[in-house]
Amino acid sequence: MDEIVKEEIEGNVEIIIYGIINSIILSLMALGFTLVYSIARVPNFAHGALYITTGYITWILLNKLTGFPYPLAIAIAICVTAVIGALIYRFILIRVRGMEISEIIATYAIGLAILEGLRWGGLRGGTFTLPPFISGSVQLFGVSVDYQRLLIVGIGIVTFACLYLFTHFNRVGLALRGIAQDERAAMMLGIDSDMTAIVSLAIGSGLAGFAAILLLPLGNIIVEVGYNVLIFAIAVCVIGGLGSWGGTILASFIIGFAQILTEAFLSTHYQMVVALFAIIITLLIKPSGIFGKQKELEERV
Amino acid sequence: MSEEIILSVQGISKTFGGLKALADVGFDITRGEVYGIIGPNGSGKTTLINCITGFIKPNSGRVLFKEKDITGWQPHKIAHIGISRTFQIMRPYYSLPAYKNLIVPLWSPRAKTTGGWRGGGKHGDRDTVAVDILEEIGFERDSRVPYKLASTLPTGYQKRLELARCMAMRPEIIFCDEVFSGLSMSEIAGMLPLIEKMKSEGITLIMIEHRLRELFRVADRVMALNFGEKIAEGESSVVIENKKVKEAYLGSEEV
C-alpha cells in the first residue's frame, strides 16, 4: 500500500518539476513577443525568425571560427538580432504603423523571408546544435533534471521579475505602456513614439534571441522551431491577456501543464489537441485573456 | 397629457469592485414627460441608464416598462420595445457618412414596425428620411455636413448625431446622456423646440445634463443623484434649492 502511494507521489513530482520547466520555457518563448506587443502594439510575427537567427549566428560563430568564446558569440548574436529588430521597425513597420493587418503581414513576410532565407543559406537538416552552458544532470526529488533546464528556470524567473518591475514602476516603462494604448495621446505628453517603438522592437528581438540562446541547447536549430515558437508565443501572450506579464506567466503554466498532464495521463498524441482546446476555452470564458480587460473596456459605454 | 406611468425603476443597486455606483435608486416616469437627472461627476447617472437599458446588469432592483418587467433583458430587446439611448462617450459609425449612420436604426426591426421617424423608413427612401432627421436636429441640409464621414465630424455634430440615431427608431423613451455639452448656447437654443415637439408627440425624454439652465427650461421634473443615491426629486426649482444638492453639485456656480 505504502509503496503504491510513494510511487504515486514520485510520479507526480516529475510531473510538477517538468511541468514547471515546460511552463517557464513557454513563457520565455513568449517574452519578446509580449514585450513588443505590449509596448508598440505591433504583433511581431517575425519573432520566431529572430529566435532562430540568434541561434544560427551563434552556431556560425562557434563552428566556423575555431576557438570563438561562447559567451562572446552569444552577446554578438543577441546584439545582431536586436539590431535587426530595430531595422525592421525603422524601415518597414514605421510606414504601416497603426494598420494592424498590414503590420501582421509585413512582419510575417519578414519572418518568413528570414527563415526561408536561412534554410536556403544552409540551415537544413538536424545537425545544428548549441552546446549547453553546463552539461550533466542532477537528481531532484528522485527525478533527473539537466543543469541547463535548471538554469532556464532560474534565469526565466529573474528576467520576468525585472521586466515586470521595469514596465510597472519605471518612468520609461510606464511611458511605453502609454504608447501602446493611445499613441497620439502619448505624443502630446512628450513621448517619442517612434523611438520607443524602435527600442522596444530591439529589446523584444533581443529577448527573443536571449530565449533562443537559453532554450536552443535543449534541441536543434531548425527552421520549423521558428514557426512553433511563434505559435506558442502568440498563444501564451493572447491567453494571458495582451500586455499583461502576470497573464503571460499564468498562461504558460496553463498550456505547459496541460501538455505535461496529457502526456502523463492521456497520451502524448492528444497534447496538441488539449493545448489548443485549452486556448480556445480560456478565451471563450475570459474573452480578453486571463488578465486582459480589453473587452470590458471596449464595451464600456 | 395622460398620467400613465411608462417607466418605473425600483431599487436599482450596482457596485463595481467595492465602489457603490448606485444604491437603491428608484423613480417613476409618466408618458410624455421630460425628466432630468443631475448629479456630480461619478455619481452614477450613466450607470443608471446602463442598468435600465440593459448594458449593465444591476445587482438588484427592477425596471418596469409599461408594467412589464424588463430587468436583465438584452440591450437590443430593450431597444426594440421602444427605449433608446444616446451614449455619453460617443462613437458614431466612423466609416459611414453621417446620414448613413441613421440607416442602422432605420433598418432595425423596431423602425420597420413603427414606420420609423416621420413614417418613412421603407426601403429605398431611408436616405431621404435620414437626411430629414438630420436637418431637424441641426445639420444644414444643403451644406456638406450630413454627407461627411462621421469620423471627420466635430464633436458638436457627433453629439447631435447620437440623438438623431435615437429619434430615427421612433422610440417611446429616449435617454439623453449629456447631449447639450459640446454645444454652444445658441445651438442648444436651436434644439429646444425639437425637444418640445418630441414631448408633444408623446415621446418621453430622460435627460442627464450638467447645463442646468438649458435643462430647466424643458424639464418637468428633476432628480439629483450623489454617490449613487437619490438625494432629491421634484420640480426643478425645488430641487435646485435643496441644500444637499447645492452642496454636492453646484459649488459656487450660480445658475
Place this chain on the structure above:
Amino acid sequence: FAQEKPIVIGAPLATAFLYGWDAERGIKLAADEINTAGGVNVAGKKRLLKIEVIDTRDLEPGVPVADALLAVEKLILEKKADFIVGGPVRSEAALAAMDLLSKHKKISILTTGVLTPAYSKRIAENYGKYKYCFRNSSEVPPMMGDFMALLEDLHKTKGFNKAYIMVQDVAHARAGGEYMKKALSEKKWEVVDMKIYPTGTTDYSQGLIDSGKKGAQILFLWMDMPESAALLQQWSNMKLKSLPMGFMNAAEQPGFWKATGGKGEYMIVNLVNGGNAPAKITPWTMKFVEAYKKKWGLEPEGYGTSSSYMAVYQLKDAIERAKTTESDAVIAALESQDFMGVYGRMRFDKKTHQIIHSWDPKEGAVTGMIQWQAGKRVQIFPPKVAEGKILLPPWMK
C-alpha cells in the same frame, strides 16, 4: 549530327529537406553518369537525360498539399516531363498525386519519403487506374520485419524482452509504432508503453524517465523530425539502460555525430535502403558511395539517396528494353525488370509495383540497417551483408 530530343525526368521534391535534397543529388548523379556514357539508347537513338527539379515545399508545415500537386502539374504540363522520379515526399501528397499521374498517364517512381503501405495497396486495388505508379524504396511492413528479426536476435543473445516505443505524431510513424507493438507482443515481448510525440517536441524527459523506471531495454523510436536528436542527448545524459533503435532521420545523416557531440553513439538506425551508408552489399554499392562522395563532397545522407539514384537507372533499363518512352510499354518493361542494383536485386512486384524486398541482395532489395559506432555508420543487418556486430553502451553492462 542532330541532337535527339532529351528525355525529361521531372523530380518534384521538397528540396529544402533532407529527403528532398539527397534525392535530388542521387538523381543528378545518375543522370550525369548516364549522359557521360552517351545517354539512353531508345530504339537505336541515343537520347540524353534532362532533369527538372521542382521545389514542392510539401514537408513544410502550413503549406497545402495543393501546392505540391501544382508543382507536379507544372512538371508535366510546362516542363513536359516524360517521367516523374522522386516525390512528392509527404505521404498524403504522394497519395493525392496518384490521381493526377493517372490523369496525365505519367509513369512515376517514388523513391523517397513515402513509406506508407497504402500506396502499394491502392495500386493493387485499382491497378488499371494507378498502374503508372511505382516505388523502389521500402515500405513499413518489410522494415518492421527487419527490426523484428534484429530484436529476436537480441532477445536470444542478450535476453532483452522489454521495449518502450516512442514515435512521432505522424501517420507512418504511428503506424510503425502500432505495428511494432503488435509484433513484439506476439513474440512475447513486453511493450511497456507507447508514447506519441507531436512534431517539434524537444523534451522527452517524461517518457525517458518512465522507460528507465520500468526497466525497458529497447527504446524503439520512429521520428522524422530533426528535434529527435534531443531525445538521444537526453537518453545519453540520463545513462538509461536501454538501446535506442528505430527510424530517425536526424540520425541518418553523417552530421549527426557532431550535432549530438557523440551522444548518439549506439543508436541503431534503419536507412530503409542499403547503400545510404558505406557498405558492401553489391559491387555497385561502394562504387555509388564513392561516386557520390566525389560529386557532392560527402557520404550519402538520407534514405532517399540510393533509391533515387537507382530509379534513374531503372528507367533507363526499362526504356531501353521497351525501345520507346510510351507509358504502357515502359510499364511492361519495368514490371519485368530484373538486374543487380546498388542495394540488391531490382525487381518490382507486378501487382503492387513495390520493389521486392529481401535479406539477401541476390534475391531482392536490402535494407540499410546501421549502428553508430565511434562516429561511423556501421551496417549491422541483414547478416549476409553485416560489417559489424551490435555494441551496447558501456553503462548497460
Place this chain on the structure above:
Amino acid sequence: METMRKERIDRGVRVRASGLYAISSWREMLYLMGPPLALIIGVILLPVILELAPYWKRVINIMCVYALLALSFDFLANYVGLVCLGGAFFVGVGGYLSAIFNVYLHFPVYLSIPLATICGAFICTFLLMPCLPLRGVYFAIVTLMYPLLATRVIEALDILGGTNGITGLDSLPNEYVEHYAIILMTLFFLYAMRRFVNQDVGLVIRGVKDNDQAVKASGISVTKMKAFAVCIAAFMGCFGGAYMSHMYMWSGLSMFALDFSIIPMASVVIGGGGTLLGAIIGSFILVPLSEVLRNFGTFRIVIYCALLTGFIVFKSEGIMVYAMRKYHQFERWVKV
C-alpha cells in the same frame, strides 16, 4: 512657393455617378464602366488566352480560389471588423464535406459542391458562434486555432482518412467547366459583395464594425448580424474548398493549411483593404507571382516575401485605393 498646395479634384463623372441614370454621354459611361468591364472580360477570356500555356491555365483556378478567400477575408475584416485568420478552416470544412458527399455518399459533383458549400457555411457559422463575442486579436487568434485544432482532431482520432486524406473524388467534367465554375463564381461574389456592402443590411453590418454597442442600442442583435456575415464569408470559403477538393480529386489535412489563411490576408493588404476588388487584384498578383518564382527553388519564398514587403511599404494604402484615387481624381497645384 510655400503657399502652394496640392489639390485633389474628383473627375466630374464620378460625382454624378451616384445614380447610374445620371450619366449622359457614352464617354462618361465608358469611363465608369471601362475598368470593371475590362476586368470581367479579361478574366473570362483568361482560359482561352492561356490555351498555349496549359500549366498556367491550372494556375487560374488556384488564383480564383485564393481570390474568393481574400474576398471573404476582406469582407470580414474591413466590413464586419472580425479579423478572421480561419480562412483555412472554411476551405477545410468545404473540402472535407465535399469529399464526404462525393466519396462516401456517392453524390455527383454538381450536387456535392453546392451541398458542401451550403452545409459548410452553416457548420462553420455554428462552430464559430461561441467566438463571436470576442474582439480584435482575440478573435483572430481563436480562429487561427480552429484549423489547427481540426487537423489535430482528425489526426488523433484517425477519422476521415486520417493523415492520408480522402482520395478518389470525381474530377469536374471537363477543363472548361472547371475554369468557368470558379471564374464565374469569383466574379459573381465580387460584384454581389460590392453591392451588398452598400445595401442597408451591409451598412448595418459595417455599423457593427464601428460600434456594436450603438447597434445594440438601435434594437438590432449584434450576434445575429455577425453570424450572418460569417455565414456569407464561410460560404465563399467553403465553395473554394469544395471546388479545390474536386479539382485535385483529393481532400486531406492540408486543406487546413496555414497558407489558406495567410495568402488571402496578404492579398488584401497589397490590394487595398476594404475595396473588395483589391482583394481579388491582390491574389491575382500574388498567386502567379509565386508561380513565376518557382524557378528559384527554395529561394523563391525569400524573394516572394521581399516583394510582398515592398508592396506593403511603398503602397501602404493598397493598389486599389491608389488606383481608384488616380483614376477618379486628378491632382493639381493651387495657390492658397
Place this chain on the structure above:
Amino acid sequence: MFEAREMMVFYENMIALNNVSINAPDAKIIGIFGSNSAGKSTLMYALSGIILDIKKKEEMRGGERISVFGRLFLNGDDVTNLKPHLRAKKGIVLCPERRRIFPESSVMENLKIGAYLSSRLDTKNNIDYVLNLFPRLKDHLNRQGGFLSGGEQQMLAIGRALMANPTVLLLDEPLMGLSPAYMDIVVKGTKEIRDTKGITIIVTEQYARPVIPIIDYGYILENGSAVLEGTGEELLNNPDVKSAYFGV
C-alpha cells in the same frame, strides 16, 4: 510668448482654418470660442503638432490630403516643423478633446505617464496638486482609466496635462461633461495656475460663459476664421457674441 502666424489648415479641399493668427503672451489666458465646426480643435491640433501626425497617418492610408501652413513661434524660436513630442518637450502640452486618457492604465499610472518629462520631485508635487484640485480622483487611484465616468475622465485628462509641467497649456473644451462644481474648480484652477506658475493657457470652449471672466484675451472663430478678438470685457459686450454664446 507663444505665437501662431497665419495658420491655415486644409482637409483635402475644405478649409478648416483660414489665416488665423494667435498671440499668447506669457502668463496669460487666451480664450477661443466658436460654435460647432468652427475649427477650434483643428487649431489646437495645429498648435500642438498633432495635425502633423494626423496628416502622416492619412497619407499612409491614402485618405484625404491635409495641408498645413503658417508658422509657430515659442519665445522667438520657430517650432513650426517640430513633431508633437518635441513640442511637448519645449512645454507645449495639449489636453485633447474627448479625454483621450490611457484606458488600461490606472489613474495613478495615467498621471505618472503624464509626468514623463518632469523630474521626480516635480512629479510628486504635481500629483499632490492634481489630486487636490480633483479630489474625486482620489477615490479611484487604482481604477483603470477606461472605467471612469465621463466627467472623471475629463478631470484625469486635465490633470495629466498638468503633470507634464507645461509652459503653454492647450485646453480643448475642458469643461465638457463636468458638473457645475467641477467647472468652477477648473476655471478657478486655470486662473490659479496662470498666476502661480506663470503658464500660458489657451483654452477653447463652446460654453463661453464660465470661461469669459478669467480670460485675458479672446478670439471668436467662425468657419475657420477669427472674426473677432478682444479682451474678455470687449467680447462680453459685443452684441453678436452675447446672443450666440451667452444665450440671451
